[in-house]
Amino acid sequence: xxxxxxxxxxxxxxxxxxxxxSCRASQSVSSSYLAWYQQKPGQAPxxxxxxxxxxxxxxxxxxxxxGSGTDFTLTxxxxxxxxxxxxxxxxxxSSPTLTFGGxxxxxxx
Amino acid sequence: QVQLVESGGGVVQPGRSLRLSCAAxxxxxxxxxxxxxxxxxxxxxxxxxxxxYDGSNKYYADSVKGRFTISRxxxxxxxxxxxxxxxxxxxxxxxxxxxxxxxxxxxGFFDIWGQGTMVTVSS
Numbered sequence: 001x002x003x004x005x006x007x008x009x010x011x012x013x014x015x016x017x018x019x020x021x022s023c024r025a026s027q028s029v030s031s032s033y034l035a036w037y038q039q040k041p042g043q044a045p046x047x048x049x050x051x052x053x054x055x056x057x058x059x060x061x062x063x064x065x066x067g068s069g070t071d072f073t074l075t076x077x078x079x080x081x082x083x084x085x086x087x088x089x090x091x092x093x094s095s096p097t098l099t100f101g102g103x104x105x106x107x108x109x
Numbered sequence: 110q111v112q113l114v115e116s117g118g119g120v121v122q123p124g125r126s127l128r129l130s131c132a133a134x135x136x137x138x139x140x141x142x143x144x145x146x147x148x149x150x151x152x153x154x155x156x157x158x159x160x161x162y163d164g165s166n167k168y169y170a171d172s173v174k175g176r177f178t179i180s181r182x183x184x185x186x187x188x189x190x191x192x193x194x195x196x197x198x199x200x201x202x203x204x205x206x207x208x209x210x211x212x213x214x215x216x217g218f219f220d221i222w223g224q225g226t227m228v229t230v231s232s
Binding site for chain 1 (some may be wrong): 138153154155159166168170179200204209215216218220221222223224225
């Protein structure tokens, strides 16, 4: 099973700042089959990024994904108030067994 | 609009059973693989199970294998999760989620999620 480790656990930033979230895999994720989700309190997750760098429908271009192999990054170029949430990475390279990272909380500083 | 609505959650004693349902609308349900994903209180997301668009293949997380069964009724646009021998560690919000891919080209990530249904296993 591929284990995903997200860091940091919590990121304290101000609106307008840049957020950089990391997701590291215990082994290489084939074909960059990695997705990112955003989850706000009391809500279901929302797909942001798939294929490591492709934005899902309707996702603003301030969200971008990069990386390959075992190291992946989600970047939010300028934080908007609605971006403060928990973010999860998920690998699907070892499908049908799917795994999520533990999450990174982006909170208002 | 595209929508998934879960139901069937509740409080159940350890060792007992529960069946969750997920009603789909706004898209061709029979064309998509479907998943269950759960989230324990205050914790992260855990993938539980997947069923292919036609029900021909089913896969489970090791934590539920042998106890949970995923199924679907494409004539009713409904996904199910039969949960047997429930344990305290199964306590979670259970989400159904649509696979991004269509038909046999299931991808393994999720573009549409339901609002979730809470399952509490406690004596």
